Amino acid sequence: MTSSSCNLVCTDSAGEPVCDSLLVSDKRSKRQADRLAQDDSLAELFTNSNFSASASYMFPKICWLSEHEPTVFAETETFGSSNSFLTRRFTGRSVTDYLDAEKFYYDRDAGYPDELLDRLGLDSEQLPDVVQVGTDIGPIDDSVADELGLPSDIRFVVTTYDALAAFWGSGPTEEGDGTNVCGTCSSLRTAMPGTASLDLSGSTIKAQRFARPDILAVGGSNSIEGGLLEWVKSTLYPDEKQGEELFDTMEAEARESSLGAGGVVFLPYLLGERAPFDDPDARGMFFGLERKHGREDLVRAVFESIGFLTRHMVSEIERSNATVETLEAAGGLTRRNFACQIKADVTGKPVLLVEELENTALGCMIITASQAREEDMQSIANEVVDYSRRFEPDPDRHEKYSELYDLFRELYESNKENFKRRADLIERLDEDETGSDRQL
Structure with missing residues (x-):
């Protein structure tokens, strides 16, 4: 069993939810995250590169x-994740x-952070038990x-959250x-030996360690990717039949436009961003629109932005001294x-398509088989993961896209303060009208 990480589920003593889950994309705790980041007494806590003072945590x-x-807070017996909630159900x-x-x-x-628990008047017993x-x-x-x-007589084996289960379901059997x-x-992560010396400063790239074998999954998960095409489908094709075949139409139209x-x-930060950088205020933007542009250009720009997101993640992973040789997708x-x-x-980078589309489930099977067979996960992944197709990069197109990628990155950097200004402005306007918080 697996689910997404960072979904807070609050339950009573019977294990029943006392409110809706606060999802990973919920940005309402941005102010609280900022306060944690600025608290000098917590500076040592955040020296752990896998911890972020982010609204998603x-x-x-x-x-x-x-x-x-406060009523929900007081009624909550256990603050858990969606994984721990489902594990309790089973x-x-x-x-x-x-x-x-x-x-x-x-x-x-060290376990859970005592200082934060004490501030909130909580006990570690109100959080999930933790196992390998x-x-x-x-x-x-x-x-x-x-x-x-x-x-x-079915046994329950604890796996891990979806992105890391899918890491194994993609078959990482070699470094890089x-x-x-x-x-x-x-989610984009690369396999590195547990002894690798990494520099994770300046980004939200994580290095998460597995014990069997001793291997690091280096990378992270962004805020949106395939969801961009869902947004295009509903926004630019509102009068079309909203079936799977519409994606074929979108792809065909995007091919009518030229490279670039x-x-x-397109800046694709419709939900902010969490990796390889953390900016809940970042938002989407089409840059360079002219009268000559049609829907096919906008759709292609969105497709290309997905490539730029991937390159940014790869670049930050490689900057940490990890290697990325292929993308097993x-x-x-x-x-x-x-x-x-x-x-x-x-x-x-070559893109290899994993034959099993539901590789998250396959990853859970690999973890479970590792426990049952007392073998390392890498060996089992090598045994069960296959690939159906390989896409090779075109050198000429790569060179052209590299120039566009530089512009893509500069557009975010030059608008970072404008995104923050926009978020502050919307929050003030909303408070003036309603006197309540707004989820941006």
Whole structure:
């Protein structure tokens, strides 16, 4: 079983939710995250490169609840993740793995941060128990087995959250095997030995360690990728039948435009960004529009922005002294050959399509098999992961895209303060009208 990380689920003593989950994309705790980042007494906590004072993490969300929803905060017996919530549903125990627990600033030596717990008047027992990835925590409850029609002797093995399960489901068997899970958002991580010396300063790139084998998954997850095409579908094709075949139409129209989308560059930060940089205020923007441009140019600019997002992540991973030799890709976006070829051309890396589209589920199987067979996950991945197609980068297109990528990056940097100014302005206007917070 797996789910996304950074979804805060608040439950009562019976394990029932007391409010809607605060999702990873929920930005309401931005102020609380900023306060944590500026608190000198927490400086040592954030020397851990896997911890971020970001609105997507759990403690900023808990702080926001304590200030804005005190009744919910008081009624909550357990502050958990969606993984620990589902694990409790199956086993009666609120348990998660140590990589998911890092979103609560859990350290494998120090545990949960006592200072933050004390400030909030909480106890570590109100957070999930933490175990190693691949731990067998016992059988599922009889009531669950009866309800789902499962054998009563099924064991429950704790895996990890979706992006890291998909890392294994993409088959990283060699150093520099980059795994790219292309769903609504995108995860990109590369395999490095546990002894690798990395420099993770200046970005939100993480190096998350697995024990069997001793390997680092270096990278992160952005805020949106395949979801950009969903946005294009509903926004630029509102009168078209909204089926899967519409994506074929979008791809065909994008091919009618030229490389560079006729001079249109799209900043794709519709939900802000969390990796390789953290900016909840960043937003989308079409740059360079002229009267000559048509829908095909806008759609191509969005496709190309997906390649630019991937290149930015690859660049920051490589800046950390990790290597990315290939991109082993899976997820819904890989159904679009056009998007896969653009990724190869923009990054200059071969893109290999994982044969199993649902590679997150495959990754969970690999983790579970590792526990059952007492073998390392890399060996099992080598045994079960296959690839259906390979996209090679075109050197000429890569050179042209490199110039466009530089412009793409400069557009964000030159508008960073404008994005913050916009967010502050909208918040003030909204407070003037309603006197309440607005989720940007």
